[in-house]
Amino acid sequence: MRISTVTMFEQSTASMNRQQGDLMKVSQQIASGRRVVNPSDDPQAASRAVGVDQAKAVTEQYSDSRVSARNSLSQTESIINSIGDAITSAKGLLIQASSDTLTDANRKSIASELKGVYETMLGQANSTDGNGRYLFGGYKDNQPPFAKDSNDSVQYKGDGNVREQRVDATRLMPVADNGETIFKSVASGAGYVAEAKKEDGTLNQGNVTFRGPQISDIGNAADFRITFTSSNTFDVETFDDTTSTWSPADPADPTLTNVAYTGGEGEAGQQVTFGGISITLQGEPVDEDSILVAKAGGASRGADLFRTMEEAIRVLENPADDAPKKADMRNTLNTAMRDLDNSLDNVLTVRASAGARLNELDVIDSVGSNRMLNYDQTLSDLVDLDYAEAISEYSLRQIGMQASQKAFVDIKGLSLFNYM
Incomplete structure (x- = not known):
């Protein structure tokens, strides 16, 4: 069989190219830190890694959603706490106003202070979140949920729905309570x-x-x-x-x-x-x-915190200068104090619910963090590189490349004239 010089050159070149390709592949793995650089390196591992990456991305999205939900619930809880303090302050003022030793001027002064508490409640009820949406309007979050009508009485303009946010694959969590729940409701045991x-x-x-x-x-x-x-x-x-x-x-x-x-x-x-x-x-x-x-x-007789405050302000602003007006004042203050007690119980119940949801977010965060660690470990097992093995492989490929080059040089120098 005749072996031509061209054949020897082609075989030597192919061997060097193959050795160089293997060396480059190991170099890419070491540089990227990944065993699977291209899907062709391990099709099964690459396919599983895509699924794990997608699951990891979804988990990260839920984590971002929980951050938004936590901000909304924290703001809601803070506002409800302020409303509870305002109700307590109003109850104290009504107790003070119910004393028979006070004059009409004294009660009018208390009414002025009570009106300030009332306006504070109204402002808190129309609070917005960081995106300009009203917290307590339900789905109607583009306008103030509470507004005064022609009679200067506060009316609820929102709806009875509750905004919800998906914080995990199986959990759709309410992130804000509507105004009816807070200001126009009472606890079940009222x-x-x-x-x-x-x-x-x-x-x-x-x-x-x-x-x-x-x-x-x-x-x-x-x-x-x-x-x-x-x-x-x-x-x-x-x-x-x-x-x-x-x-x-x-x-x-x-x-x-x-x-x-x-x-x-x-x-x-x-x-x-x-x-x-x-x-x-x-x-x-x-x-x-x-x-x-x-x-x-x-x-x-539906509950209405603002109506209760308006009635109390009305009787304190007007002089009780005859028997019917004195009876109206006594009855109204009696009713208002009971209504405020019921409203405070309701506000505390709503606040406890918001706190429970914040605690639940902490638990879901903990579960999500463990899930992310599992995903990272699985992904590492599938595509990450074993550096010790890769460096040994790199050294071996480098030696093979050098041997192939030396063999090519030796073969290239052979000639029959050397033996004549």
Whole structure:
């Protein structure tokens, strides 16, 4: 067989190129720190690494989402804490204002201070997050959720939804409470509240005051209303949730219809009991005057923190210069203090919920961090380089390259003339 010079050159060149390619591959691995530089290096490992990279990217996105959720919840918790402090301050002012030793000027001064607390609450209720969105408007976060109407009363303009954010693959977390939950709700355990107003919402014309209500049988407790049919008689009415109307509790029961009123006689007053709830009345009524006894936040008397503050400010700003106005002041302050207690309980409940969600974010963060460590370890096992093995391989390839070059030089110098 004839071996030509061209064949020897081609084989030697191919050997050197192969050795150089192997050396370059190991050099790339050492430079990048990765065993799998190209998918062709290990197709199976490269495919699995793509999946792990994608899972890692999703986990990082959830981590960024939790940062945003934590900021929103922290701001919500801080604002609710401020609102709780404002309610406590307002309750203290009402206790001070209820003293009989104060003059109308003193109460007007307290009303001025109470109005400052009221405006502070309104400002907190219209707080925004760092992106200009209103925190407590639900999905309607592009406008202030609370605004005053033509009667200078605060009305809620948001909706009943709660903004949520996905903080993990299986967790969609509420990141802000709506205004109804904070300012127009009460805790589930809220008690009963009495209010002295007529059916049309106007003030009573008589000077009847109340003490209570007090619950003796919570199992039979129900809303009721005492409506005076004259200065000496009254009816007990109940509320129908279906039709939202009041009707006689039991027209056939003489203890509930045309009941003789004797509360105007003596200082003890007259106790009225219905459905396990009792209230004590005292004073002189006028026909159609009414006393409502209802569960706080129920269908017959919804909760409203701003309405409570407005009513308290109203009676403190106006002089109590006759018996009906004095009775209105006493009744309104009594009702307002109970409403503030219920509102404070509700605010504390909402704050506790926000705190619980912040704690949950910490737990999810911990789980996410462990998951990221697992992903990093898996990715390292799949594509990272063993430097000790790579350096040994590099040295071996380098020696092979040098041997191939020397062999080429030796073969190139061979000639038959050397043996003639």
